[in-house]
Amino acid sequence: MAPSGNPLGIVARRLARAVSFTAVDQGAIERLPVVTRILEASRDIIYEDNSSAHCCVILDGWTCCYQLLANGRRQILSFHVPGDLPDLQSLYLPSPDFGMATVTRASVAFVPHTHLRRLAQQSPAMAQAFWREVVVTAATHRAWITSLGRRDARQKVAHLFCELYLRLEAASLAGDHIMPMPLRQNDLADALGLTSVHMNRVLRNMRTEGLFDLRSRRLKIRDWAALASAAEFNPQYLHLGN
């Protein structure tokens, strides 16, 4: 699959995973006006004009959504990879309840709400694709809630790794149970409600057991069955097709 040269081609392909677009729809996406910016790792993603009348699209790199508490603690709410629309929810309800930040150096495109709304109005397929994205995000939130509330550290790691692998695979960014893993142990800890110290110990144990290799920003899942089983992982919520 040769990627289209258009920067938003990645979004068109992503949305078309679930909905059948006409050539017109496809073209309309790719002709959306965008401002693209390259951000260094660990930078907040902020709307320059402060109007927050845009949605952002991840074109390259990894990002996350997070909330901060007064004591300085951070909870990561989701990770995002190329093709994702982390704040599509803002389309009809601005006033974000979370921050966004890059994990790696990343290329991010900003698309005006006005144009996205027009797309949704003119094309039922587009409206449905947007709805679907938001609903899948909510389903992913639910999976995280259950992980945070009722799984121990080892199971949490297993569940997150399974989720990330399948999402990357669906985006043609991973295969053969090998994937890039730019997340620091500190990021993993903030996503799973743990400390980085404990994170380190749990990872060591799981590595020792032969569940996976994790070094130089690369994760190789050695025993997918065991990992998925430890997590009680059910990929249905991701709605990746298959």
Next chain:
Amino acid sequence: MAPSGNPLGIVARRLARAVSFTAVDQGAIERLPVVTRILEASRDIIYEDNSSAHCCVILDGWTCCYQLLANGRRQILSFHVPGDLPDLQSLYLPSPDFGMATVTRASVAFVPHTHLRRLAQQSPAMAQAFWREVVVTAATHRAWITSLGRRDARQKVAHLFCELYLRLEAASLAGDHIMPMPLRQNDLADALGLTSVHMNRVLRNMRTEGLFDLRSRRLKIRDWAALASAAEFNPQYLHLGN
């Protein structure tokens, strides 16, 4: 505000909180065909025809959404009170990833997807109201993620009580910092990722400190400021207006 006699009046008023409906919209909601059922406490909410081509509306009583793990543990994902639409997300993406159950005896109405979709197609206000409901649900999920990941038991309780009180107040089901509290300590534990034993101890402490009274299914918040402060509660995510 005298409630309309129509069973779906409660939904119309709820959706109208955020969106301006015409009299036509209003009437269209109230004329939706529904099947209403009364369920005893602690019963699963199941679609009889198995097609799950319906959304449900809580008319009376409390319900919850949950996920189960293999070891029998339960994670509650959300609580729902009269006027709520717990599974509106199924409208354009069936295949639920969670179960629903009553907390108290409850009256639940089932509305066919077909009619809801037609409403959304014919009225932009309606479409926006649905979108908004789904997005607020996701925002609530995010608040729970942060609670589960980064707050201790005491803060979790404080946060949940603040959320529930404001939602009930907005539905005219609570006031003066007094609200019904039908949740068992076991339910609270399953929502907050704790055991019921620990739940009991934490509640006792908070009661002793004078934060609230909690007996005979009634919660009286004695010190709202202290409770909200302990939770670092910011009501913005609920989008209740005001």
Next chain:
DNA sequence: CGCAAACTTGATGGCCGTCAAGCAAAGTGG
């Protein structure tokens, strides 16, 4: 009044947090 469900309390232990220190890796500048 009797049963079941829910609440309460104590004792004990483990998972994970905190504090502290040292090591490794990666980038920076001279």
Next chain:
DNA sequence: CCACTTTGCTTGACGGCCATCAAGTTTGCG
């Protein structure tokens, strides 16, 4: 190319929050 710094990883010691197990007690309801 090598000091130097920064960031991230690793490990040990210790403690606390919360889970587990095991009684009781209270509440609610038929």
